Amino acid sequence: MSHEGIRFVSKEEAEQAVSQENNRLPVDAVTPIKVRVKKSEGSGVEIDWRDGHRSSWDFRWLRDACPCATCNAERETTGRKTGEHKPKPQDPFALYQAPPRPDEVTPVGKYALSFKWNDGHQSGIYSWTYLRSVCQCSICAPPRKS
Ligand SMILES: [Zn+2]
Ligand SMILES: [Zn+2]
Numbered sequence: 001m002s003h004e005g006i007r008f009v010s011k012e013e014a015e016q017a018v019s020q021e022n023n024r025l026p027v028d029a030v031t032p033i034k035v036r037v038k039k040s041e042g043s044g045v046e047i048d049w050r051d052g053h054r055s056s057w058d059f060r061w062l063r064d065a066c067p068c069a070t071c072n073a074e075r076e077t078t079g080r081k082t083g084e085h086k087p088k089p090q091d092p093f094a095l096y097q098a099p100p101r102p103d104e105v106t107p108v109g110k111y112a113l114s115f116k117w118n119d120g121h122q123s124g125i126y127s128w129t130y131l132r133s134v135c136q137c138s139i140c141a142p143p144r145k146s
Pocket of ligand 1: 066067068069070071072121123124
């Protein structure tokens with residue numbers, strides 16, 4: 001990680017970042033300077049961070065990484081990894097399911113995004129800290145052989 005561009009931040013900014021999730025990421029790493037939600041293309045979300053890093057996630061990944069309590073509990077009981085797609089139950093009526101994409105993406109204060117997914121789910125609050133910690137770029141999450 002580059003240490004260029006470190007700057008002093010206000011006390012409130014620092015406290016806000018720390019209080020969010022007690023994460024040790026530097027403030028610059030969890031402060032977005034540009035957020036692109038490619039809703040019309042249906043592709044995903046891209047964020048440029050203040051430390052110069054760029055993250056991107058596709059919508060399916062984000063849906064499967066929903067940080068709400070219900071999804072967290074579901075992942076814990078099934079052992080599914082964050083962002084890993086859950087196998088569909090064999091439902092003869094579910095012939096086709098549209099790929100996950102948000103109907104709405106709303107900023108939550110200054111610290112998070114909230115997605116209203118096309119399957120109706122909308123309880124996940126994706127904080128900047130959370131998103132940065134699950135960055136899917138080739139540096140943070142090198143492609144695994146599988
Ligand atoms: Zn959820
Ligand atoms: Zn990354």
